[in-house]
Amino acid sequence: MSEPLLQVRDLVKTFGGRRVLDGVSFDVAPGEVLGLVGESGSGKSTTARCITRLARPDSGQILLGGRDVLAAGRRELRALRADMQMVFQDPYSSLNPRMTVAELIGEPLLVHGLEPDRRRRRARAAELLETVGMSAEHLDRHPRSFSGGQRQRISIARALAVEPRLLICDEPVSSLDVSVQAQVLNLLRDLRERLGLSILFIAHDLAVVYYLCDRVAVMLDGGLAEIGTREQIYGDAAHPYTRSLLDAVPVPDPALARQRPSGL
Numbered sequence: 001m002s003e004p005l006l007q008v009r010d011l012v013k014t015f016g017g018r019r020v021l022d023g024v025s026f027d028v029a030p031g032e033v034l035g036l037v038g039e040s041g042s043g044k045s046t047t048a049r050c051i052t053r054l055a056r057p058d059s060g061q062i063l064l065g066g067r068d069v070l071a072a073g074r075r076e077l078r079a080l081r082a083d084m085q086m087v088f089q090d091p092y093s094s095l096n097p098r099m100t101v102a103e104l105i106g107e108p109l110l111v112h113g114l115e116p117d118r119r120r121r122r123a124r125a126a127e128l129l130e131t132v133g134m135s136a137e138h139l140d141r142h143p144r145s146f147s148g149g150q151r152q153r154i155s156i157a158r159a160l161a162v163e164p165r166l167l168i169c170d171e172p173v174s175s176l177d178v179s180v181q182a183q184v185l186n187l188l189r190d191l192r193e194r195l196g197l198s199i200l201f202i203a204h205d206l207a208v209v210y211y212l213c214d215r216v217a218v219m220l221d222g223g224l225a226e227i228g229t230r231e232q233i234y235g236d237a238a239h240p241y242t243r244s245l246l247d248a249v250p251v252p253d254p255a256l257a258r259q260r261p262s263g264l
């Protein structure tokens with residue numbers, strides 16, 4: 001197996017003396033989509049926040065492309081952050097309403113010092129809009145004039161602007177209607193194929209994770225109950241907690257998953 005893009009080792013995080021992460025370890029390979037599932041409060045978002053250094057773990061190690069995220073100084077952290085971009089759950093609050101689409105998508109290029117020229121940023125924003133299936137005609141509009149699904153596409157275009165190797169998507173479709181969810185999931189699948197992106201995909205909905213992920217890590221009370229391929233988890237889960245999660249939501253028939261691992 002190739003060297004993992006992301007290595008997370010023994011993450012521990014406490015809030016007010018309470019351990020919310022208790023030794024979380026996993027890898028994400030180049031081009032792989034890893035699903036991180038578990039019920040509310042199990043520690044999924046805190047894990048993502050530690051990886052991007054929005055939160056500081058008490059201990060543990062995080063390597064991105066072999067570079068130590070937790071030890072990185074300001075300059076290195078900026079480069080690391082360009083390599084791992086986040087897409088959040090709520091596209092209504094994550095896009096500044098006062099900015100146009102061109103400004104929103106171009107901003108990371110400016111912040112990371114990649115494209116100081118406004119016209120070239122705009123041209124790049126137009127390309128990125130098309131990459132996410134939207135027309136460049138929308139460049140001068142503001143987020144309020146778009147639907148939730150379109151806003152999430154804009155958020156994804158913004159995340160892609162700095163050409164990251166890893167996207168960390170924290171419940172990216174949970175706030176969207178089911179029909180729109182499928183469109184955004186298709187887009188992520190397509191981007192992964194086209195750009196060779198790795199994705200850490202956080203979700204509580206196991207049907208959504210089934211659709212997109214190669215492997216699945218199941219979080220329970222700040223630790224990992226189990227981690228395995230999609231077929232292992234959906235067809236033959238080892239942990240009773242995983243089985244209870246699978247019982248609780250409508251996911252594809254596990255027998256089907258066993259027989260037709262790629263048959264979506």
Ligand SMILES: Nc1ncnc2c1ncn2[C@@H]1O[C@H](COP(=O)(O)OP(=O)(O)OP(=O)(O)O)[C@@H](O)[C@H]1O
Nearest residue numbers: 015016020038039040041042043044045046047204
């Ligand atoms: N800044 C904080 N201060 C105190 N406690 C926090 C903080 N952030 C998270 N927690 C607690 O840590 C635990 C894990 O939260 P986290 O958001 O990581 O879970 P999650 O699995 O992502 O849940 P959800 O699906 O609801 O987002 C929860 O009990 C939460 O209340």
